[in-house]
Amino acid sequence: MAKIQKIAILTSGGDSPGMNAAIRAVVRKALFENIKVMGVLRGYEGLIKDEFISLNSKSVGNIIQRGGTILKTARSERFLTPEGRVIAYENLSKNKCDALVVIGGDGTFKGARIFSEEHNIPIVGIPGTIDNDLYGTDMTIGFDTALNTVIDAVDKIRDTAASHERIFFVEVMGRDAGFIALRSGIACGAEAVLVPEVQTNLKDLHNHLTNCMSKKKTSSIILVAEGDDAGGAFSIKKEMEKYGGEFDMKVTVLGHIQRGGPPSAYDRYIATKLGVAAVVSLLDDQRSIMVGMLHRKVVNVPFNQTIKHHKHIDQELLDMVDILNT
Ligand code: F6P
Numbered sequence: 001m002a003k004i005q006k007i008a009i010l011t012s013g014g015d016s017p018g019m020n021a022a023i024r025a026v027v028r029k030a031l032f033e034n035i036k037v038m039g040v041l042r043g044y045e046g047l048i049k050d051e052f053i054s055l056n057s058k059s060v061g062n063i064i065q066r067g068g069t070i071l072k073t074a075r076s077e078r079f080l081t082p083e084g085r086v087i088a089y090e091n092l093s094k095n096k097c098d099a100l101v102v103i104g105g106d107g108t109f110k111g112a113r114i115f116s117e118e119h120n121i122p123i124v125g126i127p128g129t130i131d132n133d134l135y136g137t138d139m140t141i142g143f144d145t146a147l148n149t150v151i152d153a154v155d156k157i158r159d160t161a162a163s164h165e166r167i168f169f170v171e172v173m174g175r176d177a178g179f180i181a182l183r184s185g186i187a188c189g190a191e192a193v194l195v196p197e198v199q200t201n202l203k204d205l206h207n208h209l210t211n212c213m214s215k216k217k218t219s220s221i222i223l224v225a226e227g228d229d230a231g232g233a234f235s236i237k238k239e240m241e242k243y244g245g246e247f248d249m250k251v252t253v254l255g256h257i258q259r260g261g262p263p264s265a266y267d268r269y270i271a272t273k274l275g276v277a278a279v280v281s282l283l284d285d286q287r288s289i290m291v292g293m294l295h296r297k298v299v300n301v302p303f304n305q306t307i308k309h310h311k312h313i314d315q316e317l318l319d320m321v322d323i324l325n326t
């Protein structure tokens with residue numbers, strides 16, 4: 001295969017802290033290998049709108065510590081159509097890009113797989129999403145920072161919950177996965193964690209909280225994943241009120257604060273490693289793969305695996321939450 005001369009890079013889907021560190025690593029490693037780099041603004045939509053910018057070493061200076069993405073991101077309805085992808089490919093060719101690096105989640109990789117098959121272009125994905133719901137990598141870029149944001153917020157909520165002897169339902173992101181809720185629930189000692197992967201029994205939860213109250217545990221924190229089957233935190237609180245009891249219940253929805261802030265050291269580290277690995281994989285003629293980190297080692301995972309398989313939630317961790325809160 002002809003040596004790659006120029007790479008295009010884009011960020012797609014929900015942004016996550018560490019994306020900039022990954023962009024920086026891709027650009028600097030590529031330039032070191034005498035490969036030019038063009039940034040594409042606003043994800044796949046920017047491919048279609050021909051929003052390409054040249055990137056050099058200076059372009060990615062002083063961004064490793066910044067949340068968000070200097071390339072901006074967006075979701076693209078047009079890229080879901082073959083016609084949209086033809087325009088995207090034509091723009092890649094017009095800008096003389098012969099490979100593509102995409103930073104995003106499973107939706108990003110679904111599009112990349114089809115695009116690569118249709119137009120025979122080498123594409124490597126870097127897992128950038130706070131949800132950590134991607135098969136084939138222990139941690140996605142942004143997950144660790146989001147966890148730290150959640151526990152910082154929950155620690156503050158716990159202060160006022162204790163003062164007023166209240167129960168707080170704290171809703172966290174994760175789209176349809178419970179990894180943020182579970183890992184941050186453990187880290188901040190939540191009295192219960194409700195995740196979409198496990199059916200929620202509100203009567204049991206009510207009994208659990210009544211039991212806590214009888215042991216003079218007069219305030220509790222319940223972490224609720226936004227995709228939980230019992231609905232979001234507000235609907236759960238409403239249902240719980242039907243069971244009666246003396247509970248003073250409140251809801252806090254953390255929302256998009258989980259998507260911002262300076263990336264943690266760990267997120268900067270994995271973003272940098274995976275950014276470099278993405279260029280190395282392209283130089284090794286790899287295509288339609290995601291670079292991931294499994295047991296601290298970089299791995300190449302075919303898109304069709306990371307899309308097809310589902311990352312399972314760890315039941316042992318869920319049990320641990322219950323054990324440590326009896
Ligand atoms: O996929 C990342 C994510 O933050 C999810 O956790 C969340 O449900 C979704 O994006 C929110 O999407 P948007 O920012 O488009 O509202």
